[in-house]
Amino acid sequence: MINKAVNVMCVKVPLPEAFSLPRKFGISWGCFSQDAFYGLDAVVAEGRFKGLYFRYVLPYDAIAKRYMAEYGQRERRKGYGISPTLAEALYELAERHEVEVVIEKTRYKTYYYAVVDGVRIDGRLCYRESLRGCISEVLRRVKEQREWEEQLRRQRIREEVLNALTEWYFRCFGETANPLKVAKRLEEYFALCQMRSAAKREFGVAPTERDLRRAFWWEGEWGGRALSCFVTEREAVCKWGNAKWKFAVRAGADGVYIKPESPLYQEWIKVAHRCGDS
Structure with missing residues (x-):
């Protein structure tokens, strides 16, 4: 019987030259991993610096010792990858914000985007903006998303409260009512409900x-x-x-x-x- 030892050591593979962002953090290689990408072998590179987290999973042919896709700087154009200005902006933002760079590769398409403080930022952003302009645009989008989420949260709470008032009123009076009207005069309706309960119990x-x-x-x-x-x-x-x-x-x-x-x-x-x- 032959026992196969499981090698848990990292088999280092250099990253394509096109991946400049990891090199800002001193990372120029990834670990070869079997079945890491939808059943395909892949090179996995990940790191964290100043709150910025990134993870690349790139399909890799271990026999041919090459990546299954070509990644070259000459191919960088609008609509392909994360814009260089956005990459620089993410690096600057990482000191005070939680930043993550994400690459999702499907059979037919690769998606590049960033997540800043939980808000998704399209990787195609900032192909023409300056670095300062890009940082301002990212922060503006994060702020707007946060405000929108807060508005949704308040709306959800409001609906839950009004639904609860509608249900309470029906249980007490056996009919439906305008929940806004009940909310504005809740103490009055509560007293009427107690009065009705007492009348039902006593008489x-x-x-x-x-x-x-x-x-x-x-x-x-x-x-x-x-x-x-x-x-x-x-x-x-x-x-x-x-x-x-x-x-x-x-x-x-x-x-x-x-x-x-x-x-x-x-x-x-x-x-x-x-x-x-x-």
């Missing part, structure tokens, strides 16, 4: 929001016994001993009156006074 009624705004509690005496009522604009539900009674409601010039709905009772009980009424 078995579930008044609407409109009824709740005109409702009140009243406690008094009727027939020599304590009477407790939940009074709305249309009707009143009262507890008289262990029994629950429905009372009719009448709003007069001097106040609000209630009486049992049974025709046997004709006496109206005054449960609320108008302003100025003694």
